[in-house]
Amino acid sequence: MVWIFNQLAHLPLSVLHLLGTALGWITYWSSGSYAKRLRENLQNGLKFIRGKDGFSETEYRNILRASVGEVGKSAMELPWVWKRPLEEVVAGVKYCEGWEHIESAQAQGKGVLMMTPHFGCFELISLYIAARQPMTSMYRPPKWKFLDILMHQGRERGQTKLAATDMGGVRQLLKALKRGETVGVLPDQVPGNGEGEWSTFFGRPAYTMTLIGKLIKSSGAAMVMCSCKRLPRGEGYELYISPLFIDDSVSISQQINASMEQVIATCPEQYLWSYNRYKVPRGALPPDTNREA
Numbered sequence: 001m002v003w004i005f006n007q008l009a010h011l012p013l014s015v016l017h018l019l020g021t022a023l024g025w026i027t028y029w030s031s032g033s034y035a036k037r038l039r040e041n042l043q044n045g046l047k048f049i050r051g052k053d054g055f056s057e058t059e060y061r062n063i064l065r066a067s068v069g070e071v072g073k074s075a076m077e078l079p080w081v082w083k084r085p086l087e088e089v090v091a092g093v094k095y096c097e098g099w100e101h102i103e104s105a106q107a108q109g110k111g112v113l114m115m116t117p118h119f120g121c122f123e124l125i126s127l128y129i130a131a132r133q134p135m136t137s138m139y140r141p142p143k144w145k146f147l148d149i150l151m152h153q154g155r156e157r158g159q160t161k162l163a164a165t166d167m168g169g170v171r172q173l174l175k176a177l178k179r180g181e182t183v184g185v186l187p188d189q190v191p192g193n194g195e196g197e198w199s200t201f202f203g204r205p206a207y208t209m210t211l212i213g214k215l216i217k218s219s220g221a222a223m224v225m226c227s228c229k230r231l232p233r234g235e236g237y238e239l240y241i242s243p244l245f246i247d248d249s250v251s252i253s254q255q256i257n258a259s260m261e262q263v264i265a266t267c268p269e270q271y272l273w274s275y276n277r278y279k280v281p282r283g284a285l286p287p288d289t290n291r292e293a
Contacts, residue, residue, distance in 0.1 A: 082104045
């Protein structure tokens with residue numbers, strides 16, 4: 001598997017995206033449960049973004065077809081992102097908007113907590129940051145050893161460090177923030193029981209991590225939302241960074257979800273709708289039961 005991965009890295013990004021589109025459709029047609037979840041989550045998201053009657057059946061079908069292909073692209077572009085020379089990968093970002101928000105926070109001696117949802121090529125963001133400054137990214141170690149090796153080889157480049165999703169990793173993130181550095185977290189990753197709270201995401205209850213709020217309160221860091229949008233025909237990527245200012249009258253997790261909704265609404269076909277965002281973690285009370293308690 002590692003050998004195949006390395007060989008794929010030699011292909012142009014445009015070819016990998018074409019192969020990714022094919023892979024996306026193979027996955028879609030081979031798994032009924034996967035396809036059903038993608039369709040249901042996309043339909044729900046579009047209704048929330050544009051209103052119940054805000055999009056036609058034709059528009060939905062077009063976005064669905066694009067979304068199926070984008071999921072495959074996210075997998076097939078990994079060899080290019082993780083194995084190509086760092087300078088080449090970073091040069092793949094053709095446009096960056098909002099870098100000044102990071103510079104402004106650090107000029108005030110603050111760390112920066114960067115949130116990157118499962119949108120576009122989120123894997124590229126930490127490498128782009130780490131080519132310029134120290135970056136610590138939280139990751140969930142996979143079950144497969146070969147994939148863990150690939151993750152470390154691909155992600156720990158430039159000035160990047162990985163922090164596992166355990167207490168040691170949390171302490172690593174907090175220390176980096178207190179040093180005035182940037183850390184990265186996937187805010188829409190479903191946490192384990194006791195590590196989240198129920199907040200709405202596209203109008204549905206989603207178990208949302210509370211770690212981000214705890215890190216912010218402990219470190220005083222600035223918060224930014226970052227997304228990396230794919231350009232057509234493998235032409236590269238666009239990176240967008242926007243600040244998130246906390247309103248103390250609303251839970252932080254709810255504000256994070258609202259900020260992600262705004263990002264996803266800009267290009268809904270590039271969000272990973274197939275991700276099981278609304279699952280109930282083992283041992284956690286379902287949202288209806290939780291409210292009754």
